[in-house]
Amino acid sequence: NAGVMQNPRHLVRRRGQEARLRCSPMKGHSHVYWYRQLPEEGLKFMVYLQKENIIDESGMPKERFSAEFPKEGPSILRIQQVVRGDSAAYFCASSPQVGVDQPQHFGDGTRLSIL
Amino acid sequence: SQQGEEDPQALSIQEGENATMNCSYKTSINNLQWYRQNSGRGLVHLILIRSNEREKHSGRLRVTLDTSKKSSSLLITASRAADTASYFCATARGGGSQGNLIFGKGTKLSVKP
Numbered sequence: 001n002a003g004v005m006q007n008p009r010h011l012v013r014r015r016g017q018e019a020r021l022r023c024s025p026m027k028g029h030s031h032v033y034w035y036r037q038l039p040e041e042g043l044k045f046m047v048y049l050q051k052e053n054i055i056d057e058s059g060m061p062k063e064r065f066s067a068e069f070p071k072e073g074p075s076i077l078r079i080q081q082v083v084r085g086d087s088a089a090y091f092c093a094s095s096p097q098v099g100v101d102q103p104q105h106f107g108d109g110t111r112l113s114i115l
Numbered sequence: 116s117q118q119g120e121e122d123p124q125a126l127s128i129q130e131g132e133n134a135t136m137n138c139s140y141k142t143s144i145n146n147l148q149w150y151r152q153n154s155g156r157g158l159v160h161l162i163l164i165r166s167n168e169r170e171k172h173s174g175r176l177r178v179t180l181d182t183s184k185k186s187s188s189l190l191i192t193a194s195r196a197a198d199t200a201s202y203f204c205a206t207a208r209g210g211g212s213q214g215n216l217i218f219g220k221g222t223k224l225s226v227k228p
Contacts, residue, residue: 042203042218056215091157101146106157
C-alpha cells in the first residue's frame, strides 16, 4: 500500500525556468494538499484540490504558481519563471475524504533549488 | 506571529528521559494535531485531539489540550534515540477551508543514546 509519492525528490532549475512537481496521492485518496517549507520553518499551506477542482488556493502566490489535479494522473504544482526565493521543500499530502478530523498523509517532498 | 508556535525550539535529552513540547495557537480550532518530521522526510501524523477533548494517549505519547489557554502539550515518555526528529503542531480552523492546516515552526528534539 504505497504512500504519497512525490517526484522528483530533488529538482534544480535556473532562474526563469519552469518547475513541475508531481504528487500521486495514496490509493483511495481524492483530496490533495500542497505545502511549502523553508529551512528551519514549519509548513505553509498553499493549495487544496479535489479531482479536477481547486477548493482553496488562499496560500498560493498570485503569480507564477498554479496547481491541478486532473481526473487521471498525479497532481501537478507548476512554478513558472522561477526565482531564487522559490527555493524550498514542497510537500504534498492527501486524505481520503473531506472533514476537519482527517489526518493528512505526507509525501517525502520535492526539494527545489534555484541557481 | 503565526498560529501554532511550539516551545522550546530545540530540546536535547538522554535516552529514557521524558520530552515535553508545548504549542500555543491564536484562533478557535476544531482540532489540534501533532506531526513528526525526520530529517529529509515528510511529516508523519502522530495524534489528533479534538477541541472538546482534554487529554489523549497513544503508546508513549500523551497530548493535552487547554482551549481556555489556547495551548497544547506533547509528552513523549521513555524517549529513544529513534524519537530524534522535529515535532510540529498543526491546527485546523473551524469553518472555511477544511484542508488548511496551520503549522508552527516546530521543536527539534535530539535524544542522545
